[in-house]
Amino acid sequence: MDVSQIIDELNPAQRQAVSSTDQHLLVLAGAGSGKTRVLVHRIAWLVRAQRISPHALLAVTFTNKASREMRERIQHLLGVSPQGMWIGTFHGLAHRLLKAHWQDAGLSENFQILDADDQLRLIKRVYTTLGIDPERWPHRQAQWYINSQKDEGLRAGHIQPTSDPFTSAMLQVYRGYEEACQRGGVVDFGELLLRAHELWLNKPDLLHHYQQRFAHILVDEFQDTNAIQYAWLRLLAGGGATVTAVGDDDQSIYGWRGARIENIQNFVRDFGDVQTVRLEQNYRSTATILNAANAMIARNVGRMGKTLWTAGQDGEPISLYAGFNEQDEARFVAERIEDWTTQGNSRHSAAILYRSNAQSRVLEEALLRAQIPYHIHGGHRFYERLEIRNALAYLRLLVNPNDDAAFERVINTPTRGIGDKTLQQIREQARQRRVSLWQAAEHTLPQLAGRAANAVDGFQQLVTSLRDETVDLTLGEIAEHMLQRTGLLEFHRLEKGERGQTRVENLGELITACQGFEVQDITQPPLPQFLDEAALDAGDRQAERDEDAVQLMTLHSAKGLEFPLVFMVGMEENLFPHKLSSEEPGRLEEERRLCYVGITRAMQKLYMTFAEVRRLYGGENYNPVSRFVRDIPAQLVQEVRLSGSVTRPTTYAKNAPRKGMRGKGNSDSGADTGLGLGQQVQHKVFGEGVVLNFEGNGAHARVQVNFHKAGSKWLVLQYANLQPL
DNA sequence: AAGGCAAATGTTTTT
DNA sequence: CATTTGCCTT
Numbered sequence: 001m002d003v004s005q006i007i008d009e010l011n012p013a014q015r016q017a018v019s020s021t022d023q024h025l026l027v028l029a030g031a032g033s034g035k036t037r038v039l040v041h042r043i044a045w046l047v048r049a050q051r052i053s054p055h056a057l058l059a060v061t062f063t064n065k066a067s068r069e070m071r072e073r074i075q076h077l078l079g080v081s082p083q084g085m086w087i088g089t090f091h092g093l094a095h096r097l098l099k100a101h102w103q104d105a106g107l108s109e110n111f112q113i114l115d116a117d118d119q120l121r122l123i124k125r126v127y128t129t130l131g132i133d134p135e136r137w138p139h140r141q142a143q144w145y146i147n148s149q150k151d152e153g154l155r156a157g158h159i160q161p162t163s164d165p166f167t168s169a170m171l172q173v174y175r176g177y178e179e180a181c182q183r184g185g186v187v188d189f190g191e192l193l194l195r196a197h198e199l200w201l202n203k204p205d206l207l208h209h210y211q212q213r214f215a216h217i218l219v220d221e222f223q224d225t226n227a228i229q230y231a232w233l234r235l236l237a238g239g240g241a242t243v244t245a246v247g248d249d250d251q252s253i254y255g256w257r258g259a260r261i262e263n264i265q266n267f268v269r270d271f272g273d274v275q276t277v278r279l280e281q282n283y284r285s286t287a288t289i290l291n292a293a294n295a296m297i298a299r300n301v302g303r304m305g306k307t308l309w310t311a312g313q314d315g316e317p318i319s320l321y322a323g324f325n326e327q328d329e330a331r332f333v334a335e336r337i338e339d340w341t342t343q344g345n346s347r348h349s350a351a352i353l354y355r356s357n358a359q360s361r362v363l364e365e366a367l368l369r370a371q372i373p374y375h376i377h378g379g380h381r382f383y384e385r386l387e388i389r390n391a392l393a394y395l396r397l398l399v400n401p402n403d404d405a406a407f408e409r410v411i412n413t414p415t416r417g418i419g420d421k422t423l424q425q426i427r428e429q430a431r432q433r434r435v436s437l438w439q440a441a442e443h444t445l446p447q448l449a450g451r452a453a454n455a456v457d458g459f460q461q462l463v464t465s466l467r468d469e470t471v472d473l474t475l476g477e478i479a480e481h482m483l484q485r486t487g488l489l490e491f492h493r494l495e496k497g498e499r500g501q502t503r504v505e506n507l508g509e510l511i512t513a514c515q516g517f518e519v520q521d522i523t524q525p526p527l528p529q530f531l532d533e534a535a536l537d538a539g540d541r542q543a544e545r546d547e548d549a550v551q552l553m554t555l556h557s558a559k560g561l562e563f564p565l566v567f568m569v570g571m572e573e574n575l576f577p578h579k580l581s582s583e584e585p586g587r588l589e590e591e592r593r594l595c596y597v598g599i600t601r602a603m604q605k606l607y608m609t610f611a612e613v614r615r616l617y618g619g620e621n622y623n624p625v626s627r628f629v630r631d632i633p634a635q636l637v638q639e640v641r642l643s644g645s646v647t648r649p650t651t652y653a654k655n656a657p658r659k660g661m662r663g664k665g666n667s668d669s670g671a672d673t674g675l676g677l678g679q680q681v682q683h684k685v686f687g688e689g690v691v692l693n694f695e696g697n698g699a700h701a702r703v704q705v706n707f708h709k710a711g712s713k714w715l716v717l718q719y720a721n722l723q724p725l
Numbered sequence: 726a727a728g729g730c731a732a733a734t735g736t737t738t739t740t
Numbered sequence: 741c742a743t744t745t746g747c748c749t750t
Contacts, residue, residue: 063739091740114728115740189740216731356736360744378738415726536740556737578736617735618741628728 003049005506006041006077010034013279018042019049022245023276026222026267027246028310031293031600032562039218045084047078052382054183056215058236062224064089064537065497066441070220082464086214091189092536094196100139100185100534101206105199107492108185110400110528112534115241117389118405119143126176129431132414137169146177150190151258153197153228163615184404184436191312198695200235222247222267226258234270243265243271249304252299253556255586264304275663282308284562284603287313288636292606293599296631300589308600316605316636320629323611326359330366332609333567336425337372337550340565347373351551353598355576358616359569360552361577377553381538382513387492387503389509392534394482399528402436411437411459418459442583467519475526476515483507511660541584554619555598568595568604571610572623595628678725688725 007015014034017027018041029035043059046052061067067088075081086093095113098105113600123142149159156174161167183189187195200207216235220226223243227231237243245267252261268274281693282290290308297303323329337350352363352374353478360376365376382388390413394405401407412418425448430440441460445453466485470478483489491504517533551563555576570576576592599606608629614621629637682688 089740095740113740116738192740254738256736358735361742410726419726538740580736589739613741621730 004043006044006048006161006596008463010037010041011281013277017279018045020275020277020685023240023242024267024271024275025275026245026264026276027244027279028304028306029246029279029599030282030306031248031251031597032282033279033308034283035246035248036069037072037278038218038279039220040070040245042244043074043082043218043312044077047082052076052215053084056213057082057218058086058093058216059088059220061087061089061220062092064092066220066529067092078512089536090232091192094192095536097193097196097199097534099208101199101203104203105195106194106204107187108391108400109188111185112396112400112403112406113192113532114186114188114405115384115535116143116189117384118186118409120144121156121300121408122180122184122186122405123173123177125172125404125427126476126587128450129171129427130176132574135614137166144171144179146174146589147188147190147338148258149174150188150194153194153231155194156648163406173421175684178417180404183402183434185400185402186405190228193232197228197232197235197623200232205518207235208239210236211241214241216242216244218244218246220246223249223261223264224259225263226260228547229695230260230263230266237271243267246575250300250306250593251559251597253559253590255590256317272568278306280308282310282600285310285600286313286604288315288317289599289606292318292632292636293596295435295633295636296599296628297596299631301591318606318632318636319640320571320637321607321609322641322724323609323653324612325612326362326615329367329569329609329611330362333363333569333607334366334370334372336607337367337565338370341372345564346637347550348375349563350567351553351558351561351569351601352569352570353553353558353601354716355555355594356554357554363552363569373547373549375547375549375554375558377551379529381510382506383534383538385503385506387488387506388510391479391483391507392531393484394463394488395479395527396531397438397477398470398611401438401463401529404437405428407437409621410486411456414487416459417451418457419452420723421458423449427462446618450541465597474515475517475530476511479511479514479529483511498609518640555594558601559597562601562603564602564604565607566598566605568598568609570614571608571626571629572614572621573626574621574623575614576626576628592628597627643690682723682725683720 006018010018011034014037017025020042027035027038029038039059043057045704046057047054059067059070061070071081071087073084074087086096088096091227098107098111102109102111115515118141120139123146124134124139126132127139127142135267155176156171159167159171159174161171171348181191200210202636214236217233219233224247233243245264245336248262249264252259255261268276285293285308288311290310294307300707321329321332323332333352337347352713354360356365357378364374390410393403393409396403396406397410408423411423422444426440426444428435429435429444430437433440434441435443438460441456445457449457462485463584466482469485475482489504489507492507493500514530517526517530519529521529566651573582576595577588581587581591610623611627612622614623680688
């Protein structure tokens with residue numbers, strides 16, 4: 001391909017960024033300004049025009065999704081995959097380094113990654129060992145403390161002991177936790193970054209090697225980097241590499257989890273010789289929407305400064321609706337979506353954005369009532385489900401029996417008569433001998449009662465023989481065999497009713513995932529690689545499902561997405577800006593950026609809604625309209641009071657059976673079934689529920705039912721034998 | 726070891 | 741209000 005092709009289709013600012021030859025480059029990329037495009041084209045330009053080997057390029061993102069997208073687009077643009085280039089998340093790249101240099105990093109070869117859940121369990125254990133009272137300092141607080149310290153690049157040893165009882169308790173826990181991790185050969189997310197940084201600090205030769213290798217470092221979402229990530233980048237770039245940082249200070253919404261917006265300003269100061277390019281032309285939204293966003297964000301101080309503009313139309317005004325209460329608000333949204341789809345638009349082109357997850361409920365109920373299929377983003381992901389985590393724990397033990405978190409999780413799952421007392425003894429033994437639980441278990445055997453000793457011994461033999469039996473098997477076979485031999489499959493199958501079935505299905509999906517897994521390194525066994533991927537990429541894989549449904553999500557998770565029609569609901573003081581964030585000026589500014597993110601998601605039409613009365617936590621709240629709404633120039637906003645809308649507060653009896661709904665000709669409703677969306681149904685095991693969704697037709701038709709007791713489930717229509725109520 | 730009850734506790738989330 | 745947690749009982 002021709003070099004000019006990489007450049008020609010860009011606007012002047014984009015072109016300037018892509019072909020910058022200054023030492024460093026800061027791209028301030030406004031929402032919808034072609035940020036990823038610039039990044040991808042710059043990489044292509046470096047390879048094609050500058051003749052830089054992909055081997056000398058490193059591109060780092062924040063999420064797996066972003067790095068996948070970047071890889072695909074580079075491949076698309078270059079026509080070939082960029083062999084030798086490092087593309088990944090901060091955590092992914094750190095992991096790659098630690099795997100390659102595990103000895104220099106002071107890790108065991110098969111170190112495992114601890115996720116948030118296992119981390120909390122481990123912390124609980126440390127509490128018990130140290131005799132710290134979780135009533136006084138909740139476990140979660142310690143978890144938060146440890147993670148924040150790691151985000152800042154601080155180990156327990158770096159922190160000055162104080163007389164402050166909180167700090168000294170937290171420090172004690174931090175220390176004990178560090179030891180437990182080291183002993184178990186596990187590493188949490190923060191530790192990946194911290195260790196990768198220390199690896200380079202401690203091994204200058206290694207650092208030098210990587211500094212020499214990477215001539216260009218490209219960073220996406222730079223405003224989201226935390227202290228340790230920034231330090232890591234500085235170290236790597238210290239050998240003269242060129243850094244391209246792409247970000248938007250106005251979209252920094254993760255300060256509360258360690259992201260440092262000031263890294264953008266510091267970049268110019270710390271790196272010197274930085275060319276700054278602003279991408280301000282927006283290709284997403286109408287001028288009205290952009291003007292609203294610009295006006296709102298202008299209230300923040302200390303910005304790098306940026307004003308979005310478009311060559312496109314003004315578009316429709318922003319509609320503001322004052323609901324009488326949250327029910328009315330939700331009803332309004334549902335009606336507007338009905339109008340939208342009636343006009344021939346798809347449902348998935350509409351999104352409802354809210355500040356906190358709790359708000360989704362009323363909206364769901366309204367959509368259900370209106371028979372509008374919806375999809376909620378967020379919630380449990382595949383690898384976070386209990387049964388999957390149990391299965392993974394067994395697999396982890398196969399790789400590394402000293403993994404205490406895995407050991408604790410499954411020593412009595414399925415139940416095999418190992419109670420708390422036995423476990424306590426093993427823990428005590430482990431503490432005394434400073435060994436892993438697995439090792440301690442062997443030492444504890446003699447002092448256990450016959451039955452308990454048998455059970456523990458049986459467990460260890462199970463794991464050991466499982467390891468022997470699976471050496472020559474493929475990953476899929478290992479998973480399948482493990483599920484059988486451990487009895488996990490049976491255990492979950494026998495779980496009462498509803499849950500069991502889903503869990504067995506999920507375990508089946510796990511086997512499928514194992515079968516389809518592609519190893520990174522063919523010289524290494526697949527299992528550890530699979531476990532690493534499971535830990536580092538919680539797999540939004542099934543979000544790809546392309547049912548035509550309205551998208552519901554928090555403002556945070558909407559970042560990076562765009563929708564023709566957007567609703568920002570709950571535009572009320574105390575809700576948004578959230579009460580807990582409206583006190584401090586800094587946090588309020590972050591809320592405002594969140595609002596900016598929300599507004600700039602909208603392509604054609606934006607609705608903002610609020611409720612005059614909102615039931616929350618039992619009480620009635622009369623929140624004033626959000627200050628953010630008042631920040632938008634009045635001429636851009638149209639206040640809505642549709643004729644035919646309710647003139648008094650409406651309340652709906654929850655789950656009340658509705659009349660006249662059966663057999664309505666909804667195209668998605670599997671017309672011959674007698675069931676429609678929103679239909680109340682009865683299932684002989686799960687009880688009563690409401691039909692949420694349909695999928696497929698004929699013998700393959702499946703129906704999603706939200707059971708009052710059992711929660712939401714997908715059933716095969718053919719077998720479900722649902723009775724309409 | 727599972728189920729039931731009382732008490733606490735209510736942002737945002739990736740890796 | 742409603743969900744989740746943890747303690748207590750069978």
